[in-house]
Amino acid sequence: MDQPIRMKSNGQITVSLNSHKRKSLTKELPVPQVVPKVIPPEHAALKEIEDELGALVGMEEMKRMIKEIYAWIFVNKKREEVGMKAKKQALHMMFKGNPGTGKTTVARLIGKLFLKMNVLSKGHLIEAERADLVGEYIGHTAQKTRDLIKKAQGGILFIDEAYSLGRGGEKDFGKEAIDTLVKHMEDKQHEFILILAGYSREMDYFLTLNPGLHSRFPLVIDFPNYTIDQLMEISARMLDEREYSLSHGAEKKLKDHLIWVKSVLNPNSFSNGRYVRNIIEKSIRAQAMRLLLQNSFDKHELMTLRSNDLVFEEDS
Numbered sequence: 001m002d003q004p005i006r007m008k009s010n011g012q013i014t015v016s017l018n019s020h021k022r023k024s025l026t027k028e029l030p031v032p033q034v035v036p037k038v039i040p041p042e043h044a045a046l047k048e049i050e051d052e053l054g055a056l057v058g059m060e061e062m063k064r065m066i067k068e069i070y071a072w073i074f075v076n077k078k079r080e081e082v083g084m085k086a087k088k089q090a091l092h093m094m095f096k097g098n099p100g101t102g103k104t105t106v107a108r109l110i111g112k113l114f115l116k117m118n119v120l121s122k123g124h125l126i127e128a129e130r131a132d133l134v135g136e137y138i139g140h141t142a143q144k145t146r147d148l149i150k151k152a153q154g155g156i157l158f159i160d161e162a163y164s165l166g167r168g169g170e171k172d173f174g175k176e177a178i179d180t181l182v183k184h185m186e187d188k189q190h191e192f193i194l195i196l197a198g199y200s201r202e203m204d205y206f207l208t209l210n211p212g213l214h215s216r217f218p219l220v221i222d223f224p225n226y227t228i229d230q231l232m233e234i235s236a237r238m239l240d241e242r243e244y245s246l247s248h249g250a251e252k253k254l255k256d257h258l259i260w261v262k263s264v265l266n267p268n269s270f271s272n273g274r275y276v277r278n279i280i281e282k283s284i285r286a287q288a289m290r291l292l293l294q295n296s297f298d299k300h301e302l303m304t305l306r307s308n309d310l311v312f313e314e315d316s
Contacts, residue, residue, distance in 0.1 A: 045116035046070050052109055057230045057237070057273075062106055062221050066113065069219070073117055090189045091119070092216055095197040096204075097223025100272030103197045106221075107158045110193075114156075120193065122154035130164040133177040141176040149184050152192045159195070163202035166209040175209070182212045199268055226272050231258050235276045239305070244284065249307040254279070257312055275313070282311035 046067070053063050069091070079086040091114075095103040108125050115123025128148055135141040148157060159165075165174035185194055196203070200222065207214045226234065232255055239245055246254065262270060271278075287309040291301060 043070075043074070045113060048116070049109055049113045052112075055237070056102055056105065057233050058226055059102060059106070059223065062102075062223065065219065065221055066110065070113065070117070073119060088190055090185070090216065090218060092185055092189070092194045093196075093219040093221065094203060094217040095195060095221050095223060096200040097197075098199060098225055098268055098270065098272060100270075100274030101223035101225065102273065103223055104158065104160070106223075107156055107195050107197075110195075111156045114193070120154055120156070124152075124155035126152040126155060126157050128157065128159050129161055130174065130177075133159070133165065134173045135176075136173075138173075138176075141173040142180045145177045145180040146184070149181075149188070149192060152194075153188075154192065156193045156195055158197065160197045162196035163198045163206040166206050178210050178213070182210055182216065185216045186212075225267055225270065228255065228258050228262065231272070231276050234273050235280060238277060238280050242280075242284065243303060244280075244287075244305055245303055247304055247306045250305050250310055253307045253310055257310075261312075279310065279312060283309045286311050 049066065049070075053059075053066065056063075072089075076086040076088075093110075095106070097103060104125075104127070111120065111123040111125050114120040126148060132148060133141065133145045135144050151157075165177050166172075167174065181194065196206075196217070198206070207217075232251075235246075235254060258276075261275075283305050287305050290306075290309060291297060
């Protein structure tokens, strides 16, 4: 018996399958192809970005999404070469996550990749926040927003804490900035890429402020908080880049502290990789002072951070 097809009021189609049909359908579906680990030479742009992505801890959803975008653009070009239709899609994005989860870093990498693929003519990143868009009188906000979009032509306009544009109510000029962004996202959708970033819950609310917002962000990437093991890996990489290492005692002390701080802080208040970076930088300065007072400068001591060198934000 054929299965019912229901049309929702918003135009989406839902197909209901009974259990028997679902099982047979599952058997017939091909196994998805795994993206090869060795990237062919013709995909040099992806290979270069892959190497940089490999240096980022976690972010598996984001890495998968970037490969997917690359594949779509590449295949679209192949379709054009053989005379097939290859309709461009808007590539505006929304990054949802807490501070210190790598959103700005990823935005820069995307600009780099799209420049190499000729999706963007410049690939540069213009960072902005509410104060850069919102003016002081009627008409001022629209002009400031247009000026920023003009600067971002050929690249990416990255607006952090974008939800703050909708916090002032109906009379706030933030709404004017949102309306201007929506208009230019459509009119100039292939001339620049807009990436809005912020906390997950606040960004979900932000999308309700203008009926045109939701549909204009086809790419939404979640940046989850790092786990303890990932934070430890981030700290190890930061130290290695600076030619430092933790003693066994310092490593245990840092891990215990991270476990504690994640248990007591509101997840939205924890700045993830940024928190770890601040600890590393303060601790390096503390180690320098200790070595100066001890007058001890052999290579091993110059490299090693000990447990009493560690400085946590709560201590400073």
